[in-house]
Amino acid sequence: MRFLRKSSVYALLSVLGFILVYPLIWIFFGSFKTNNDILGSIKLLPAEFVLEGYRLGWAGSGQFTFGHFFLNTFQMVIPTVLLTTFSSYVIAYGFARFRFPMHKILFALMLSTLMLPPTVVIIPRYILFNNLGWLDTYLPFVVPALLGFSPFYIFMQYQFLRGLPKELDESAVMDGCNSFKIMTHILLPLSKPALVAAAVFNFMWAWNEFFSVLIYISSVSKYTVSLGLRMMMDIDAATTWNQIMAMSVLSMLPCALFFFFAQKFFVEGIAKSGIKG
Amino acid sequence: MNNRTQTQHSYKTRAKRLPKLISGNRQWVGLLYISPWLIGFLILELYPLMASLYYSFTDFTLLRKPEFVGLKNYIQMxxxxxxxxxxxxxxxxxVIIAVPLKLTTALLVALLLNKKLKHINFYRTVYYLPSIFAGSVAVAILWRFLFMREGLVNQILSAVHIPPVDWLGNPDIALYTLSMINVWQFGTSMVLFLAGLKQIPGDLYEAGRIDGANKIQQFWSITLPMLTxxxxxxxxxQTINAFQDFTAPFVITKGGPAKSTYLFSIMIYDNGFKYFSMGYAAALSWLMFAAIITLTxxxxxxxRYWAHYEDGGK
Structure with missing residues (x-):
């Protein structure tokens, strides 16, 4: 009886899980099909494996290859992720370890910006960046990252830092460490899990970001993968299915890889402070 | 000799400095550490929030300076x-369809995944997987392929002799199709539910069982109240997010057919960044903000009437 119940739960979990990831499996195999094959059959596996989708899709339709868009995306994402992780750590340290005046109010303000819809402030931000001459560059992503723009990551690191015993700091003070050195030499090495989790989250968010890239980036030479995909879709969806599928698969690859390498941090990370998505 | 006084001196200052470091001065340093956030908050959150309120009362294209027009934008809309x-x-x-659908799914799956089984972590990973692509264009493209007229879903339907459905082309259906698609990425809510389920003390269920409550009664009178x-x-x-959903409707249906999926965020985008009526778009965005605040x-x-807190609330 017990065995039966257990195996029925397994069966249910497996069937549901399969349905859930089937679209991902489908697009993966679809990217190796010919266009006729995609349209003509519901079989999962391609009738013949072709790399045409990848070859032609990568070459792109205009003057830029998809490789160019990938490089652009890395140019935007890597500084954003590094700066966000670092700045949110420093800010979290300030909130977690010091009781300065107005600490409570500022902390509450910081948390409340989590609920502030970005759509509401996008227009003045756009005008601000326009006046600064930052439009069509990656500065609207990189500079805010330096300013600890995402309270989500601050909160995440804050929660982690609060879990580290204060005695560590106190004994370091006895040894003559100043507060900066406590952060860099004592707490930072212990905070690796929180830093990795924040970086992974931020990477996925930045990599998939569409709305703000669409608004801030206008010239095709600066396009990220998201914009490149959308352009491809708009130009010729009817004729080049396998190319679009192939490039979609490639665009999902970095996130998938990151997820599998860091999943331990990941699921715990959201459980502790999760808000996104 | 010289050396010794120096050591003595430094001991003295250290002794004097120590208490100050722990209390007093040391605390002010905190402001220095959070100053990047403070600057960011003032420039990138507070100022834009106020500015967009001001712009909403102006006629403003990027080419001309904002010109105050009072309530004109609001009256026009x-x-x-x-x-x-x-x-x-x-x-x-x-919002009304997509949010409850997603949360119910997330809760049901979390209940399933809360069982103590071998390999349960593998299943958790699988169920979370779609959510790592949240908001990505690739996923929107994937769904467009699956649900378009000649797409896989209709191919499967016709294989079992069900007439094809115009999932994305029929104005009466498109929004429902999109909300169905939206459920797929329930991972974040699921993980939070899972964490909540782990917090429920086992002896509550023990007591429930002694009182003769079956599984379903246990869910309604123990699990659900504890999860509120x-x-x-x-x-x-999820409500805040749903109000702003953009990528999927923008890429999959472009707000169509016949504006049946023309979500507010697409309308703000069109007015602000296609027609460059910044004042009007700002008014629209403030209205959305007001709606979100009210609903929250x-x-x-x-x-107060339905959420249960162990410590009696607050």
């Missing part, structure tokens, strides 16, 4: 812009 009311209805429908704080949190966050407040207020 309520009385002249036929897209506006359509968009309001579509967006509310979207997390339900509230998920509800608030209602949720928090109503939670």
């Amino acid at each position: 309520f009385t002249k812009d036929h897209n506006f009311w359509n968009s309001v209805v579509v967006t509310f429908k979207w 704080p997390i339900v509230l949190f998920n509800l608030v966050m 407040a209602v949720l928090f207020w109503s939670s």
